[in-house]
Amino acid sequence: xxxxxxxxxxxxxxxxxxxxxxxxxxxxxxxxxxxxxxxxxxxxxxxxxxxxxxxxxxxxxxxxxxxxxxxxxxxxxxxxxxxxxxxxxxxxxxxxxxxxxxxxxxxxxxxxxxxxxxxxxxxxxxxxxxxxxxxxxxxxxxxxxxxxxxxxxxxxxxxxxxxxxxxxxxxxxxxxxxxxxxxxxxxxxxxxxxxxxxxxxxxxxxxxxxxxxxxxxxxxxxxxxxxxxxxxxxxxxxxxxxxxxxxxxxxxxxxxxxxxxxxxxxxxxxxxxxxxxxxxxxxxxxxxxxxxxxxxxxxxxxxxxxxxxxxxxxxxxxxxxxxxxxxxxxxxxxxxxxxxxxxxxxxxxxxxxxxxxxxxxxxxxxxxxxxxxxxxxxxxxxxxxxxxxxxxxxxxxxxxxxxxxxxxxxxxxxxxxxxxxxxxxxxxxxxxxxxxx
Amino acid sequence: xxxxxxxxxxxxxxxxxxxxxxxxxxxxxxxxxxxxxxxxxxxxxxxxxxxxxxxxxxxxxxxxxxxxxxxxxxxxxxxxxxxxxxxxxxxxxxxxxxxxxxxxxxxxxxxxxxxxxxxxxxxxxxxxxxxxxxxxxxxxxxxxxxxxxxxxxxxxxxxxxxxxxxxxxxxxxxxxxxxxxxxxxxxxxxxxxxxxxxxxxxxxxxxxxxxxxxxxxxxxxxxx
Numbered sequence: 072x073x074x075x076x077x078x079x080x081x082x083x084x085x086x087x088x089x090x091x092x093x094x095x096x097x098x099x100x101x102x103x104x105x106x107x108x109x110x111x112x113x114x115x116x117x118x119x120x121x122x123x124x125x126x127x128x129x130x131x132x133x134x135x136x137x138x139x140x141x142x143x144x145x146x147x148x149x150x151x152x153x154x155x156x157x158x159x160x161x162x163x164x165x166x167x168x169x170x171x172x173x174x175x176x177x178x179x180x181x182x183x184x185x186x187x188x189x190x191x192x193x194x195x196x197x198x199x200x201x202x203x204x205x206x207x208x209x210x211x212x213x214x215x216x217x218x219x220x221x222x223x224x225x226x227x228x229x230x231x232x233x234x235x236x237x238x239x240x241x242x243x244x245x246x247x248x249x250x251x252x253x254x255x256x257x258x259x260x261x262x263x264x265x266x267x268x269x270x271x272x273x274x275x276x277x278x279x280x281x282x283x284x285x286x287x288x289x290x291x292x293x294x295x296x297x298x299x300x301x302x303x304x305x306x307x308x309x310x311x312x313x314x315x316x317x318x319x320x321x322x323x324x325x326x327x328x329x330x331x332x333x334x335x336x337x338x339x340x341x342x343x344x345x346x347x348x349x350x351x352x353x354x355x356x357x358x359x360x361x362x363x364x365x366x367x368x369x370x371x372x373x374x375x376x377x378x379x380x381x382x383x384x385x386x387x388x389x390x391x392x393x394x395x396x397x398x399x400x401x402x403x404x405x406x407x408x409x410x411x412x413x414x415x416x417x418x419x420x421x422x423x424x425x426x427x428x429x430x431x432x433x434x435x436x437x438x439x440x441x442x443x444x445x446x447x448x449x450x451x452x453x454x455x456x457x458x459x460x461x462x463x464x465x466x467x468x469x470x471x472x473x474x475x476x477x478x479x480x481x482x483x484x485x486x487x488x489x490x491x492x493x494x495x496x497x498x499x500x501x502x503x504x505x506x507x508x
Numbered sequence: 509x510x511x512x513x514x515x516x517x518x519x520x521x522x523x524x525x526x527x528x529x530x531x532x533x534x535x536x537x538x539x540x541x542x543x544x545x546x547x548x549x550x551x552x553x554x555x556x557x558x559x560x561x562x563x564x565x566x567x568x569x570x571x572x573x574x575x576x577x578x579x580x581x582x583x584x585x586x587x588x589x590x591x592x593x594x595x596x597x598x599x600x601x602x603x604x605x606x607x608x609x610x611x612x613x614x615x616x617x618x619x620x621x622x623x624x625x626x627x628x629x630x631x632x633x634x635x636x637x638x639x640x641x642x643x644x645x646x647x648x649x650x651x652x653x654x655x656x657x658x659x660x661x662x663x664x665x666x667x668x669x670x671x672x673x674x675x676x677x678x679x680x681x682x683x684x685x686x687x688x689x690x691x692x693x694x695x696x697x698x699x700x701x702x703x704x705x706x707x708x709x710x711x712x713x714x715x716x717x718x719x720x721x722x723x724x725x726x727x728x729x730x731x732x
Contacts, residue, residue, distance in 0.1 A: 302588035303517055303561075306610030310523035313613045313681070316726070317530065320676060327725045330678060337680045340610060375687075378661070378702040 075237050082229045086222045097214055101207045106179070109203045110164055113181040116196045120150065121185075129187045146171050147202040155184055155193035166200065179203060239264030239273070247276045254287055255280040287353075295350040301343045308336055338471070345473040349459075352404065352480040359485065361402040365439060366391045368402070369428055372409045379417050380426075389428045395437060397505050400485060408481045409441075411474040412501050416443035419499070435488075436506040447495040456491070509624075510534045511555040514544040514570065515586065516563050524557065527613040533620075541565030548574055553581045555620055558603075560587040560594060568597055575602050582623045586611070612681045618671050635670050637732055639715040642670060651714040661686050662707050665700070669720075669730045678727040704728060 072080075123131055132139040132152050142149035149171065162183050169178050178197040185192055242262045262273045312333050319325045351357070369389055373380070380387055416426045424444040431438050448456060455461050457479040460472040482489045486506065493499035511533045515521040518539060525535040533555070538544035541562045548556070556574060560567030571583065585598040588609035595606050604623045607616060625633050625644065633644040641650050647663055649656045658666065664686045669677060679700040686703075704720070711717045721729045 299588050302609045303520070306588065307517060307520045307523065309610050310520060310527065310613050314523055314526050316678070317527070317675065323725065326676075330726055333678060333680055374660075377659075378699045382699060382702050 074240065075233065078233045078237075079230055082226060082233070086226050090218060090222050093218055094215060097211045098207070101210050101214070102204070105203050105207060109179050109198055110181075113164070113179070113196050113198065116150070117181055117183060117194065120152075120194060120196070124187060129192065142171060146174060146176060146199065148198045149178075149195075150197075151195045153193050155191045169197065177201070236266065239266060239269045243269065243273050243276065247273070247280070251280070253283070255284055291350055291353045294346050295354060298343045298347040298350060301339075302347075305336065305340050305343060309333070309340070312336065342471045342473065345471060345477060348407070349473070349477055349480050352477075352484050355484070357401045357404055357484070359399055359401055361400045361405075362396050362398040363400045363402055363405055365395055365397060365430065365437075366393060368405060369409060369439075372406060372413055375410060376413055376417060379414070383417055383420060384423050385417055385420050386425045387428070388425070391428065391430045391439075392432075395430070397437065399508070404481045404485060408478050408485075408487075408503070409439075411478050412441050412503075415474060416441055416445065416499075416501075419443065419447075420445040424498075433504070436504050438505070439503045440500055441503075442498060442500040444498040447497055447499050448491070448493040449495050450493075453491060453493065457489075509554040509620075510536070510551065511557065511620075512536050512538060512544065512547060512551070512553045512581075513557045514538045514541070514562070515557070515559040516540065516561065517559070520559075524613065524616070528617065531617055541567075541570045544570060545573060545577075548577045553578055555623075556581045556583050557616070558583060558585055560585060560598070568594070568601060571598065571601050571603060582620070582627065584616070584619060584623070586616075612684050614668075614672055614675075614677065614681050615685055618668060618685070621671055637670060637673075637730060638717065638719045640711065642667065644670075649711070651711075654714065656710055656714065658707065658710060662703055662710075665703050666707055669728060673730040673732050676723050676726050676729045680727075682727065700727070 120132075129152075138151065138153040140149060140151040149169075164179070164181050166177065166179055168175055169180070170176075177200040179200060180195055180197040183194045185194060239262050242264075246259060246262060261277065262269070264270055264273070312329055316326060316329050316333075319329075366389075369391065373387055373389065413426070413428075420426065420443050426441065426443045429440050429442075431440070457475050459476045461476075478489065481487075482503070488504040488506065490502040490504070491499060492502075509532070511528060513521050513524050513528075513535055515524065515537070516539050521537045521539065525537060528535050536547060536551070536553075538547050541564045544558075544562075556578065558567060558571055558574070562570065567585070567587070571585070574581070574583070583603040583605075585595075585603045585606045586609060587594060587598075587606075598606055605619050607619060635642045635644060639651060640656070642648070643650075644667055647667075649658055649663070649666065665682060668682065668685045679698065682700050704722075708717050708720060711720075719731050721731055723729055
């Protein structure tokens with residue numbers, strides 16, 4: 072999941088969760104507030120009553136009677152003072168029922184027992200529960216609206232800001248990674264951002280790519296120079312040996328030794344030749360404007376390797392759709408690519424085995440596949456087979472391990488994709504995809 | 509055939525001289541561009557073998573200059589640079605052939621022979637071996653008017669050996685000729701044997717091929 076999606080999801084879910092918790096808590100909270108408020112008001116009124124009694128005497132209320140009671144029109148509140156026989160009536164705040172003029176109502180009641188001039192009285196100040204709760208519902212609604220509005224507002228603000236904040240990151244991913252292929256030719260200008268983390272990331276990526284480019288450049292130069300420099304002494308040695316061979320024509324023992332040396336030199340020469348080819352491809356010394364007929368090309372490659380097929384007794388079947396033409400290619404490089412693939416299919420085949428070359432039009436482009444019935448490649452070796460000088464553990468003595476890296480260099484240069492499937496003991500399939508332009 | 513070898517690597521030049529002298533060429537050596545220009549002014553050569561990597565001058569400039577002084581000579585460019593542009597420019601400037609280093613001396617000689625053949629203008633270039641007749645220009649092998657059908661590689665191999673008859677040739681030298689400098693990582697040059705076997709099979713149907721000899725441990729030789 073993308074960072075932006077994750078953040079969006081988290082922000083939304085967390086805000087909704089807060090909203091839900093609050094919605095669930097509002098009735099309880101409002102009730103609590105209303106009750107506490109009522110208790111407080113009752114106590115205030117109690118204070119007032121006592122202050123009146125202190126200033127004006129108990130008769131201010133009783134007016135000679137033994138009890139006093141007063142209530143509002145709808146009996147929402149009442150106050151009563153009565154002489155109490157019992158002096159242990161509790162001072163309390165309670166919720167209880169009272170019957171007032173035949174109406175049974177629920178009240179919140181402050182009840183207090185007090186002595187005045189040697190007599191016990193009981194004071195009750197009360198308010199109906201329904202009047203306490205009368206503002207609860209509208210209050211709850213308003214609280215809910217306000218909260219929902221705030222949550223929505225912050226949500227939008229958060230999401231907008233996250234989007235703006237993460238914009239440089241997606242630019243970095245797009246420009247530096249997704250749309251960028253090795254060799255990183257276009258290092259473009261830095262991505263614009265005021266976030267130091269992204270600045271650091273972008274700078275580091277640019278540096279890294281520059282470094283990779285530099286290393287590649289150095290390696291390319293080295294390979295090119297080294298192989299050219301090596302060719303001269305190899306040439307001298309080869310000539311010396313050829314002359315020696317002619318000079319000592321009758322001497323079998325010496326000739327055998329010379330042939331041994333020539334074989335070793337030949338091996339060295341082939342390695343240097345392969346390296347030179349790779350460096351020429353990497354130096355882009357080949358044109359890319361040939362139009363190639365894959366059927367004819369593969370027939371030529373097969374012709375080149377006929378002797379090897381014959382010697383190993385391998386059946387080659389080429390089944391290609393006719394008339395296919397591929398433009399923007401280099402005939403020689405493509406020849407070399409298929410030569411190496413077919414050569415491997417022969418080399419790692421079993422005597423009497425089969426090789427089949429087929430093609431297909433996939434959704435991504437035209438694909439040529441070379442399948443063999445050979446020894447196959449272990450899954451662990453698959454990612455390594457295109458590395459230079461890599462020989463698989465079950466590889467034969469033959470080969471310098473450059474064949475497939477040449478294939479890879481050519482494929483990269485001609486923008487082809489190579490895929491390999493292999494089952495050890497059963498054989499391998501190499502697919503070469505020519506993407507549709 | 510007078511041949512000028514322009515090559516700054518002395519030991520390379522000496523080996524080429526030794527080989528070509530034995531094959532009947534008259535060789536002179538130049539190790540620098542200056543030496544070469546001096547020699548070319550006073551002498552007429554049939555062949556000029558030119559290494560492009562000279563210490564004092566650009567090889568291609570030397571070639572341009574040489575074409576003015578020795579227009580009749582045949583030029584073969586030898587180079588380890590192996591750049592495509594060098595090759596194209598060299599041939600544009602009038603070189604007759606181009607041989608990338610390292611090369612086999614046999615290959616060098618056969619290129620020189622091919623140029624001679626071309627320049628002599630002979631339509632018919634016929635070599636006979638045993639009871640067979642080989643037409644190098646038309647690329648045919650025949651026996652009493654009957655033609656023998658050899659593959660391209662088989663013919664290349666046979667004609668290369670014919671050009672170097674009476675000389676032992678290693679499988680590597682033969683392989684290098686028919687496969688060229690094309691990058692190939694097959695070290696085992698015994699694949700030549702398959703071709704030789706086929707050549708023998710196709711030709712012995714008509715007549716004995718004991719002139720095509722196997723030299724144990726070395727390779728093959730055509731004896732005549």
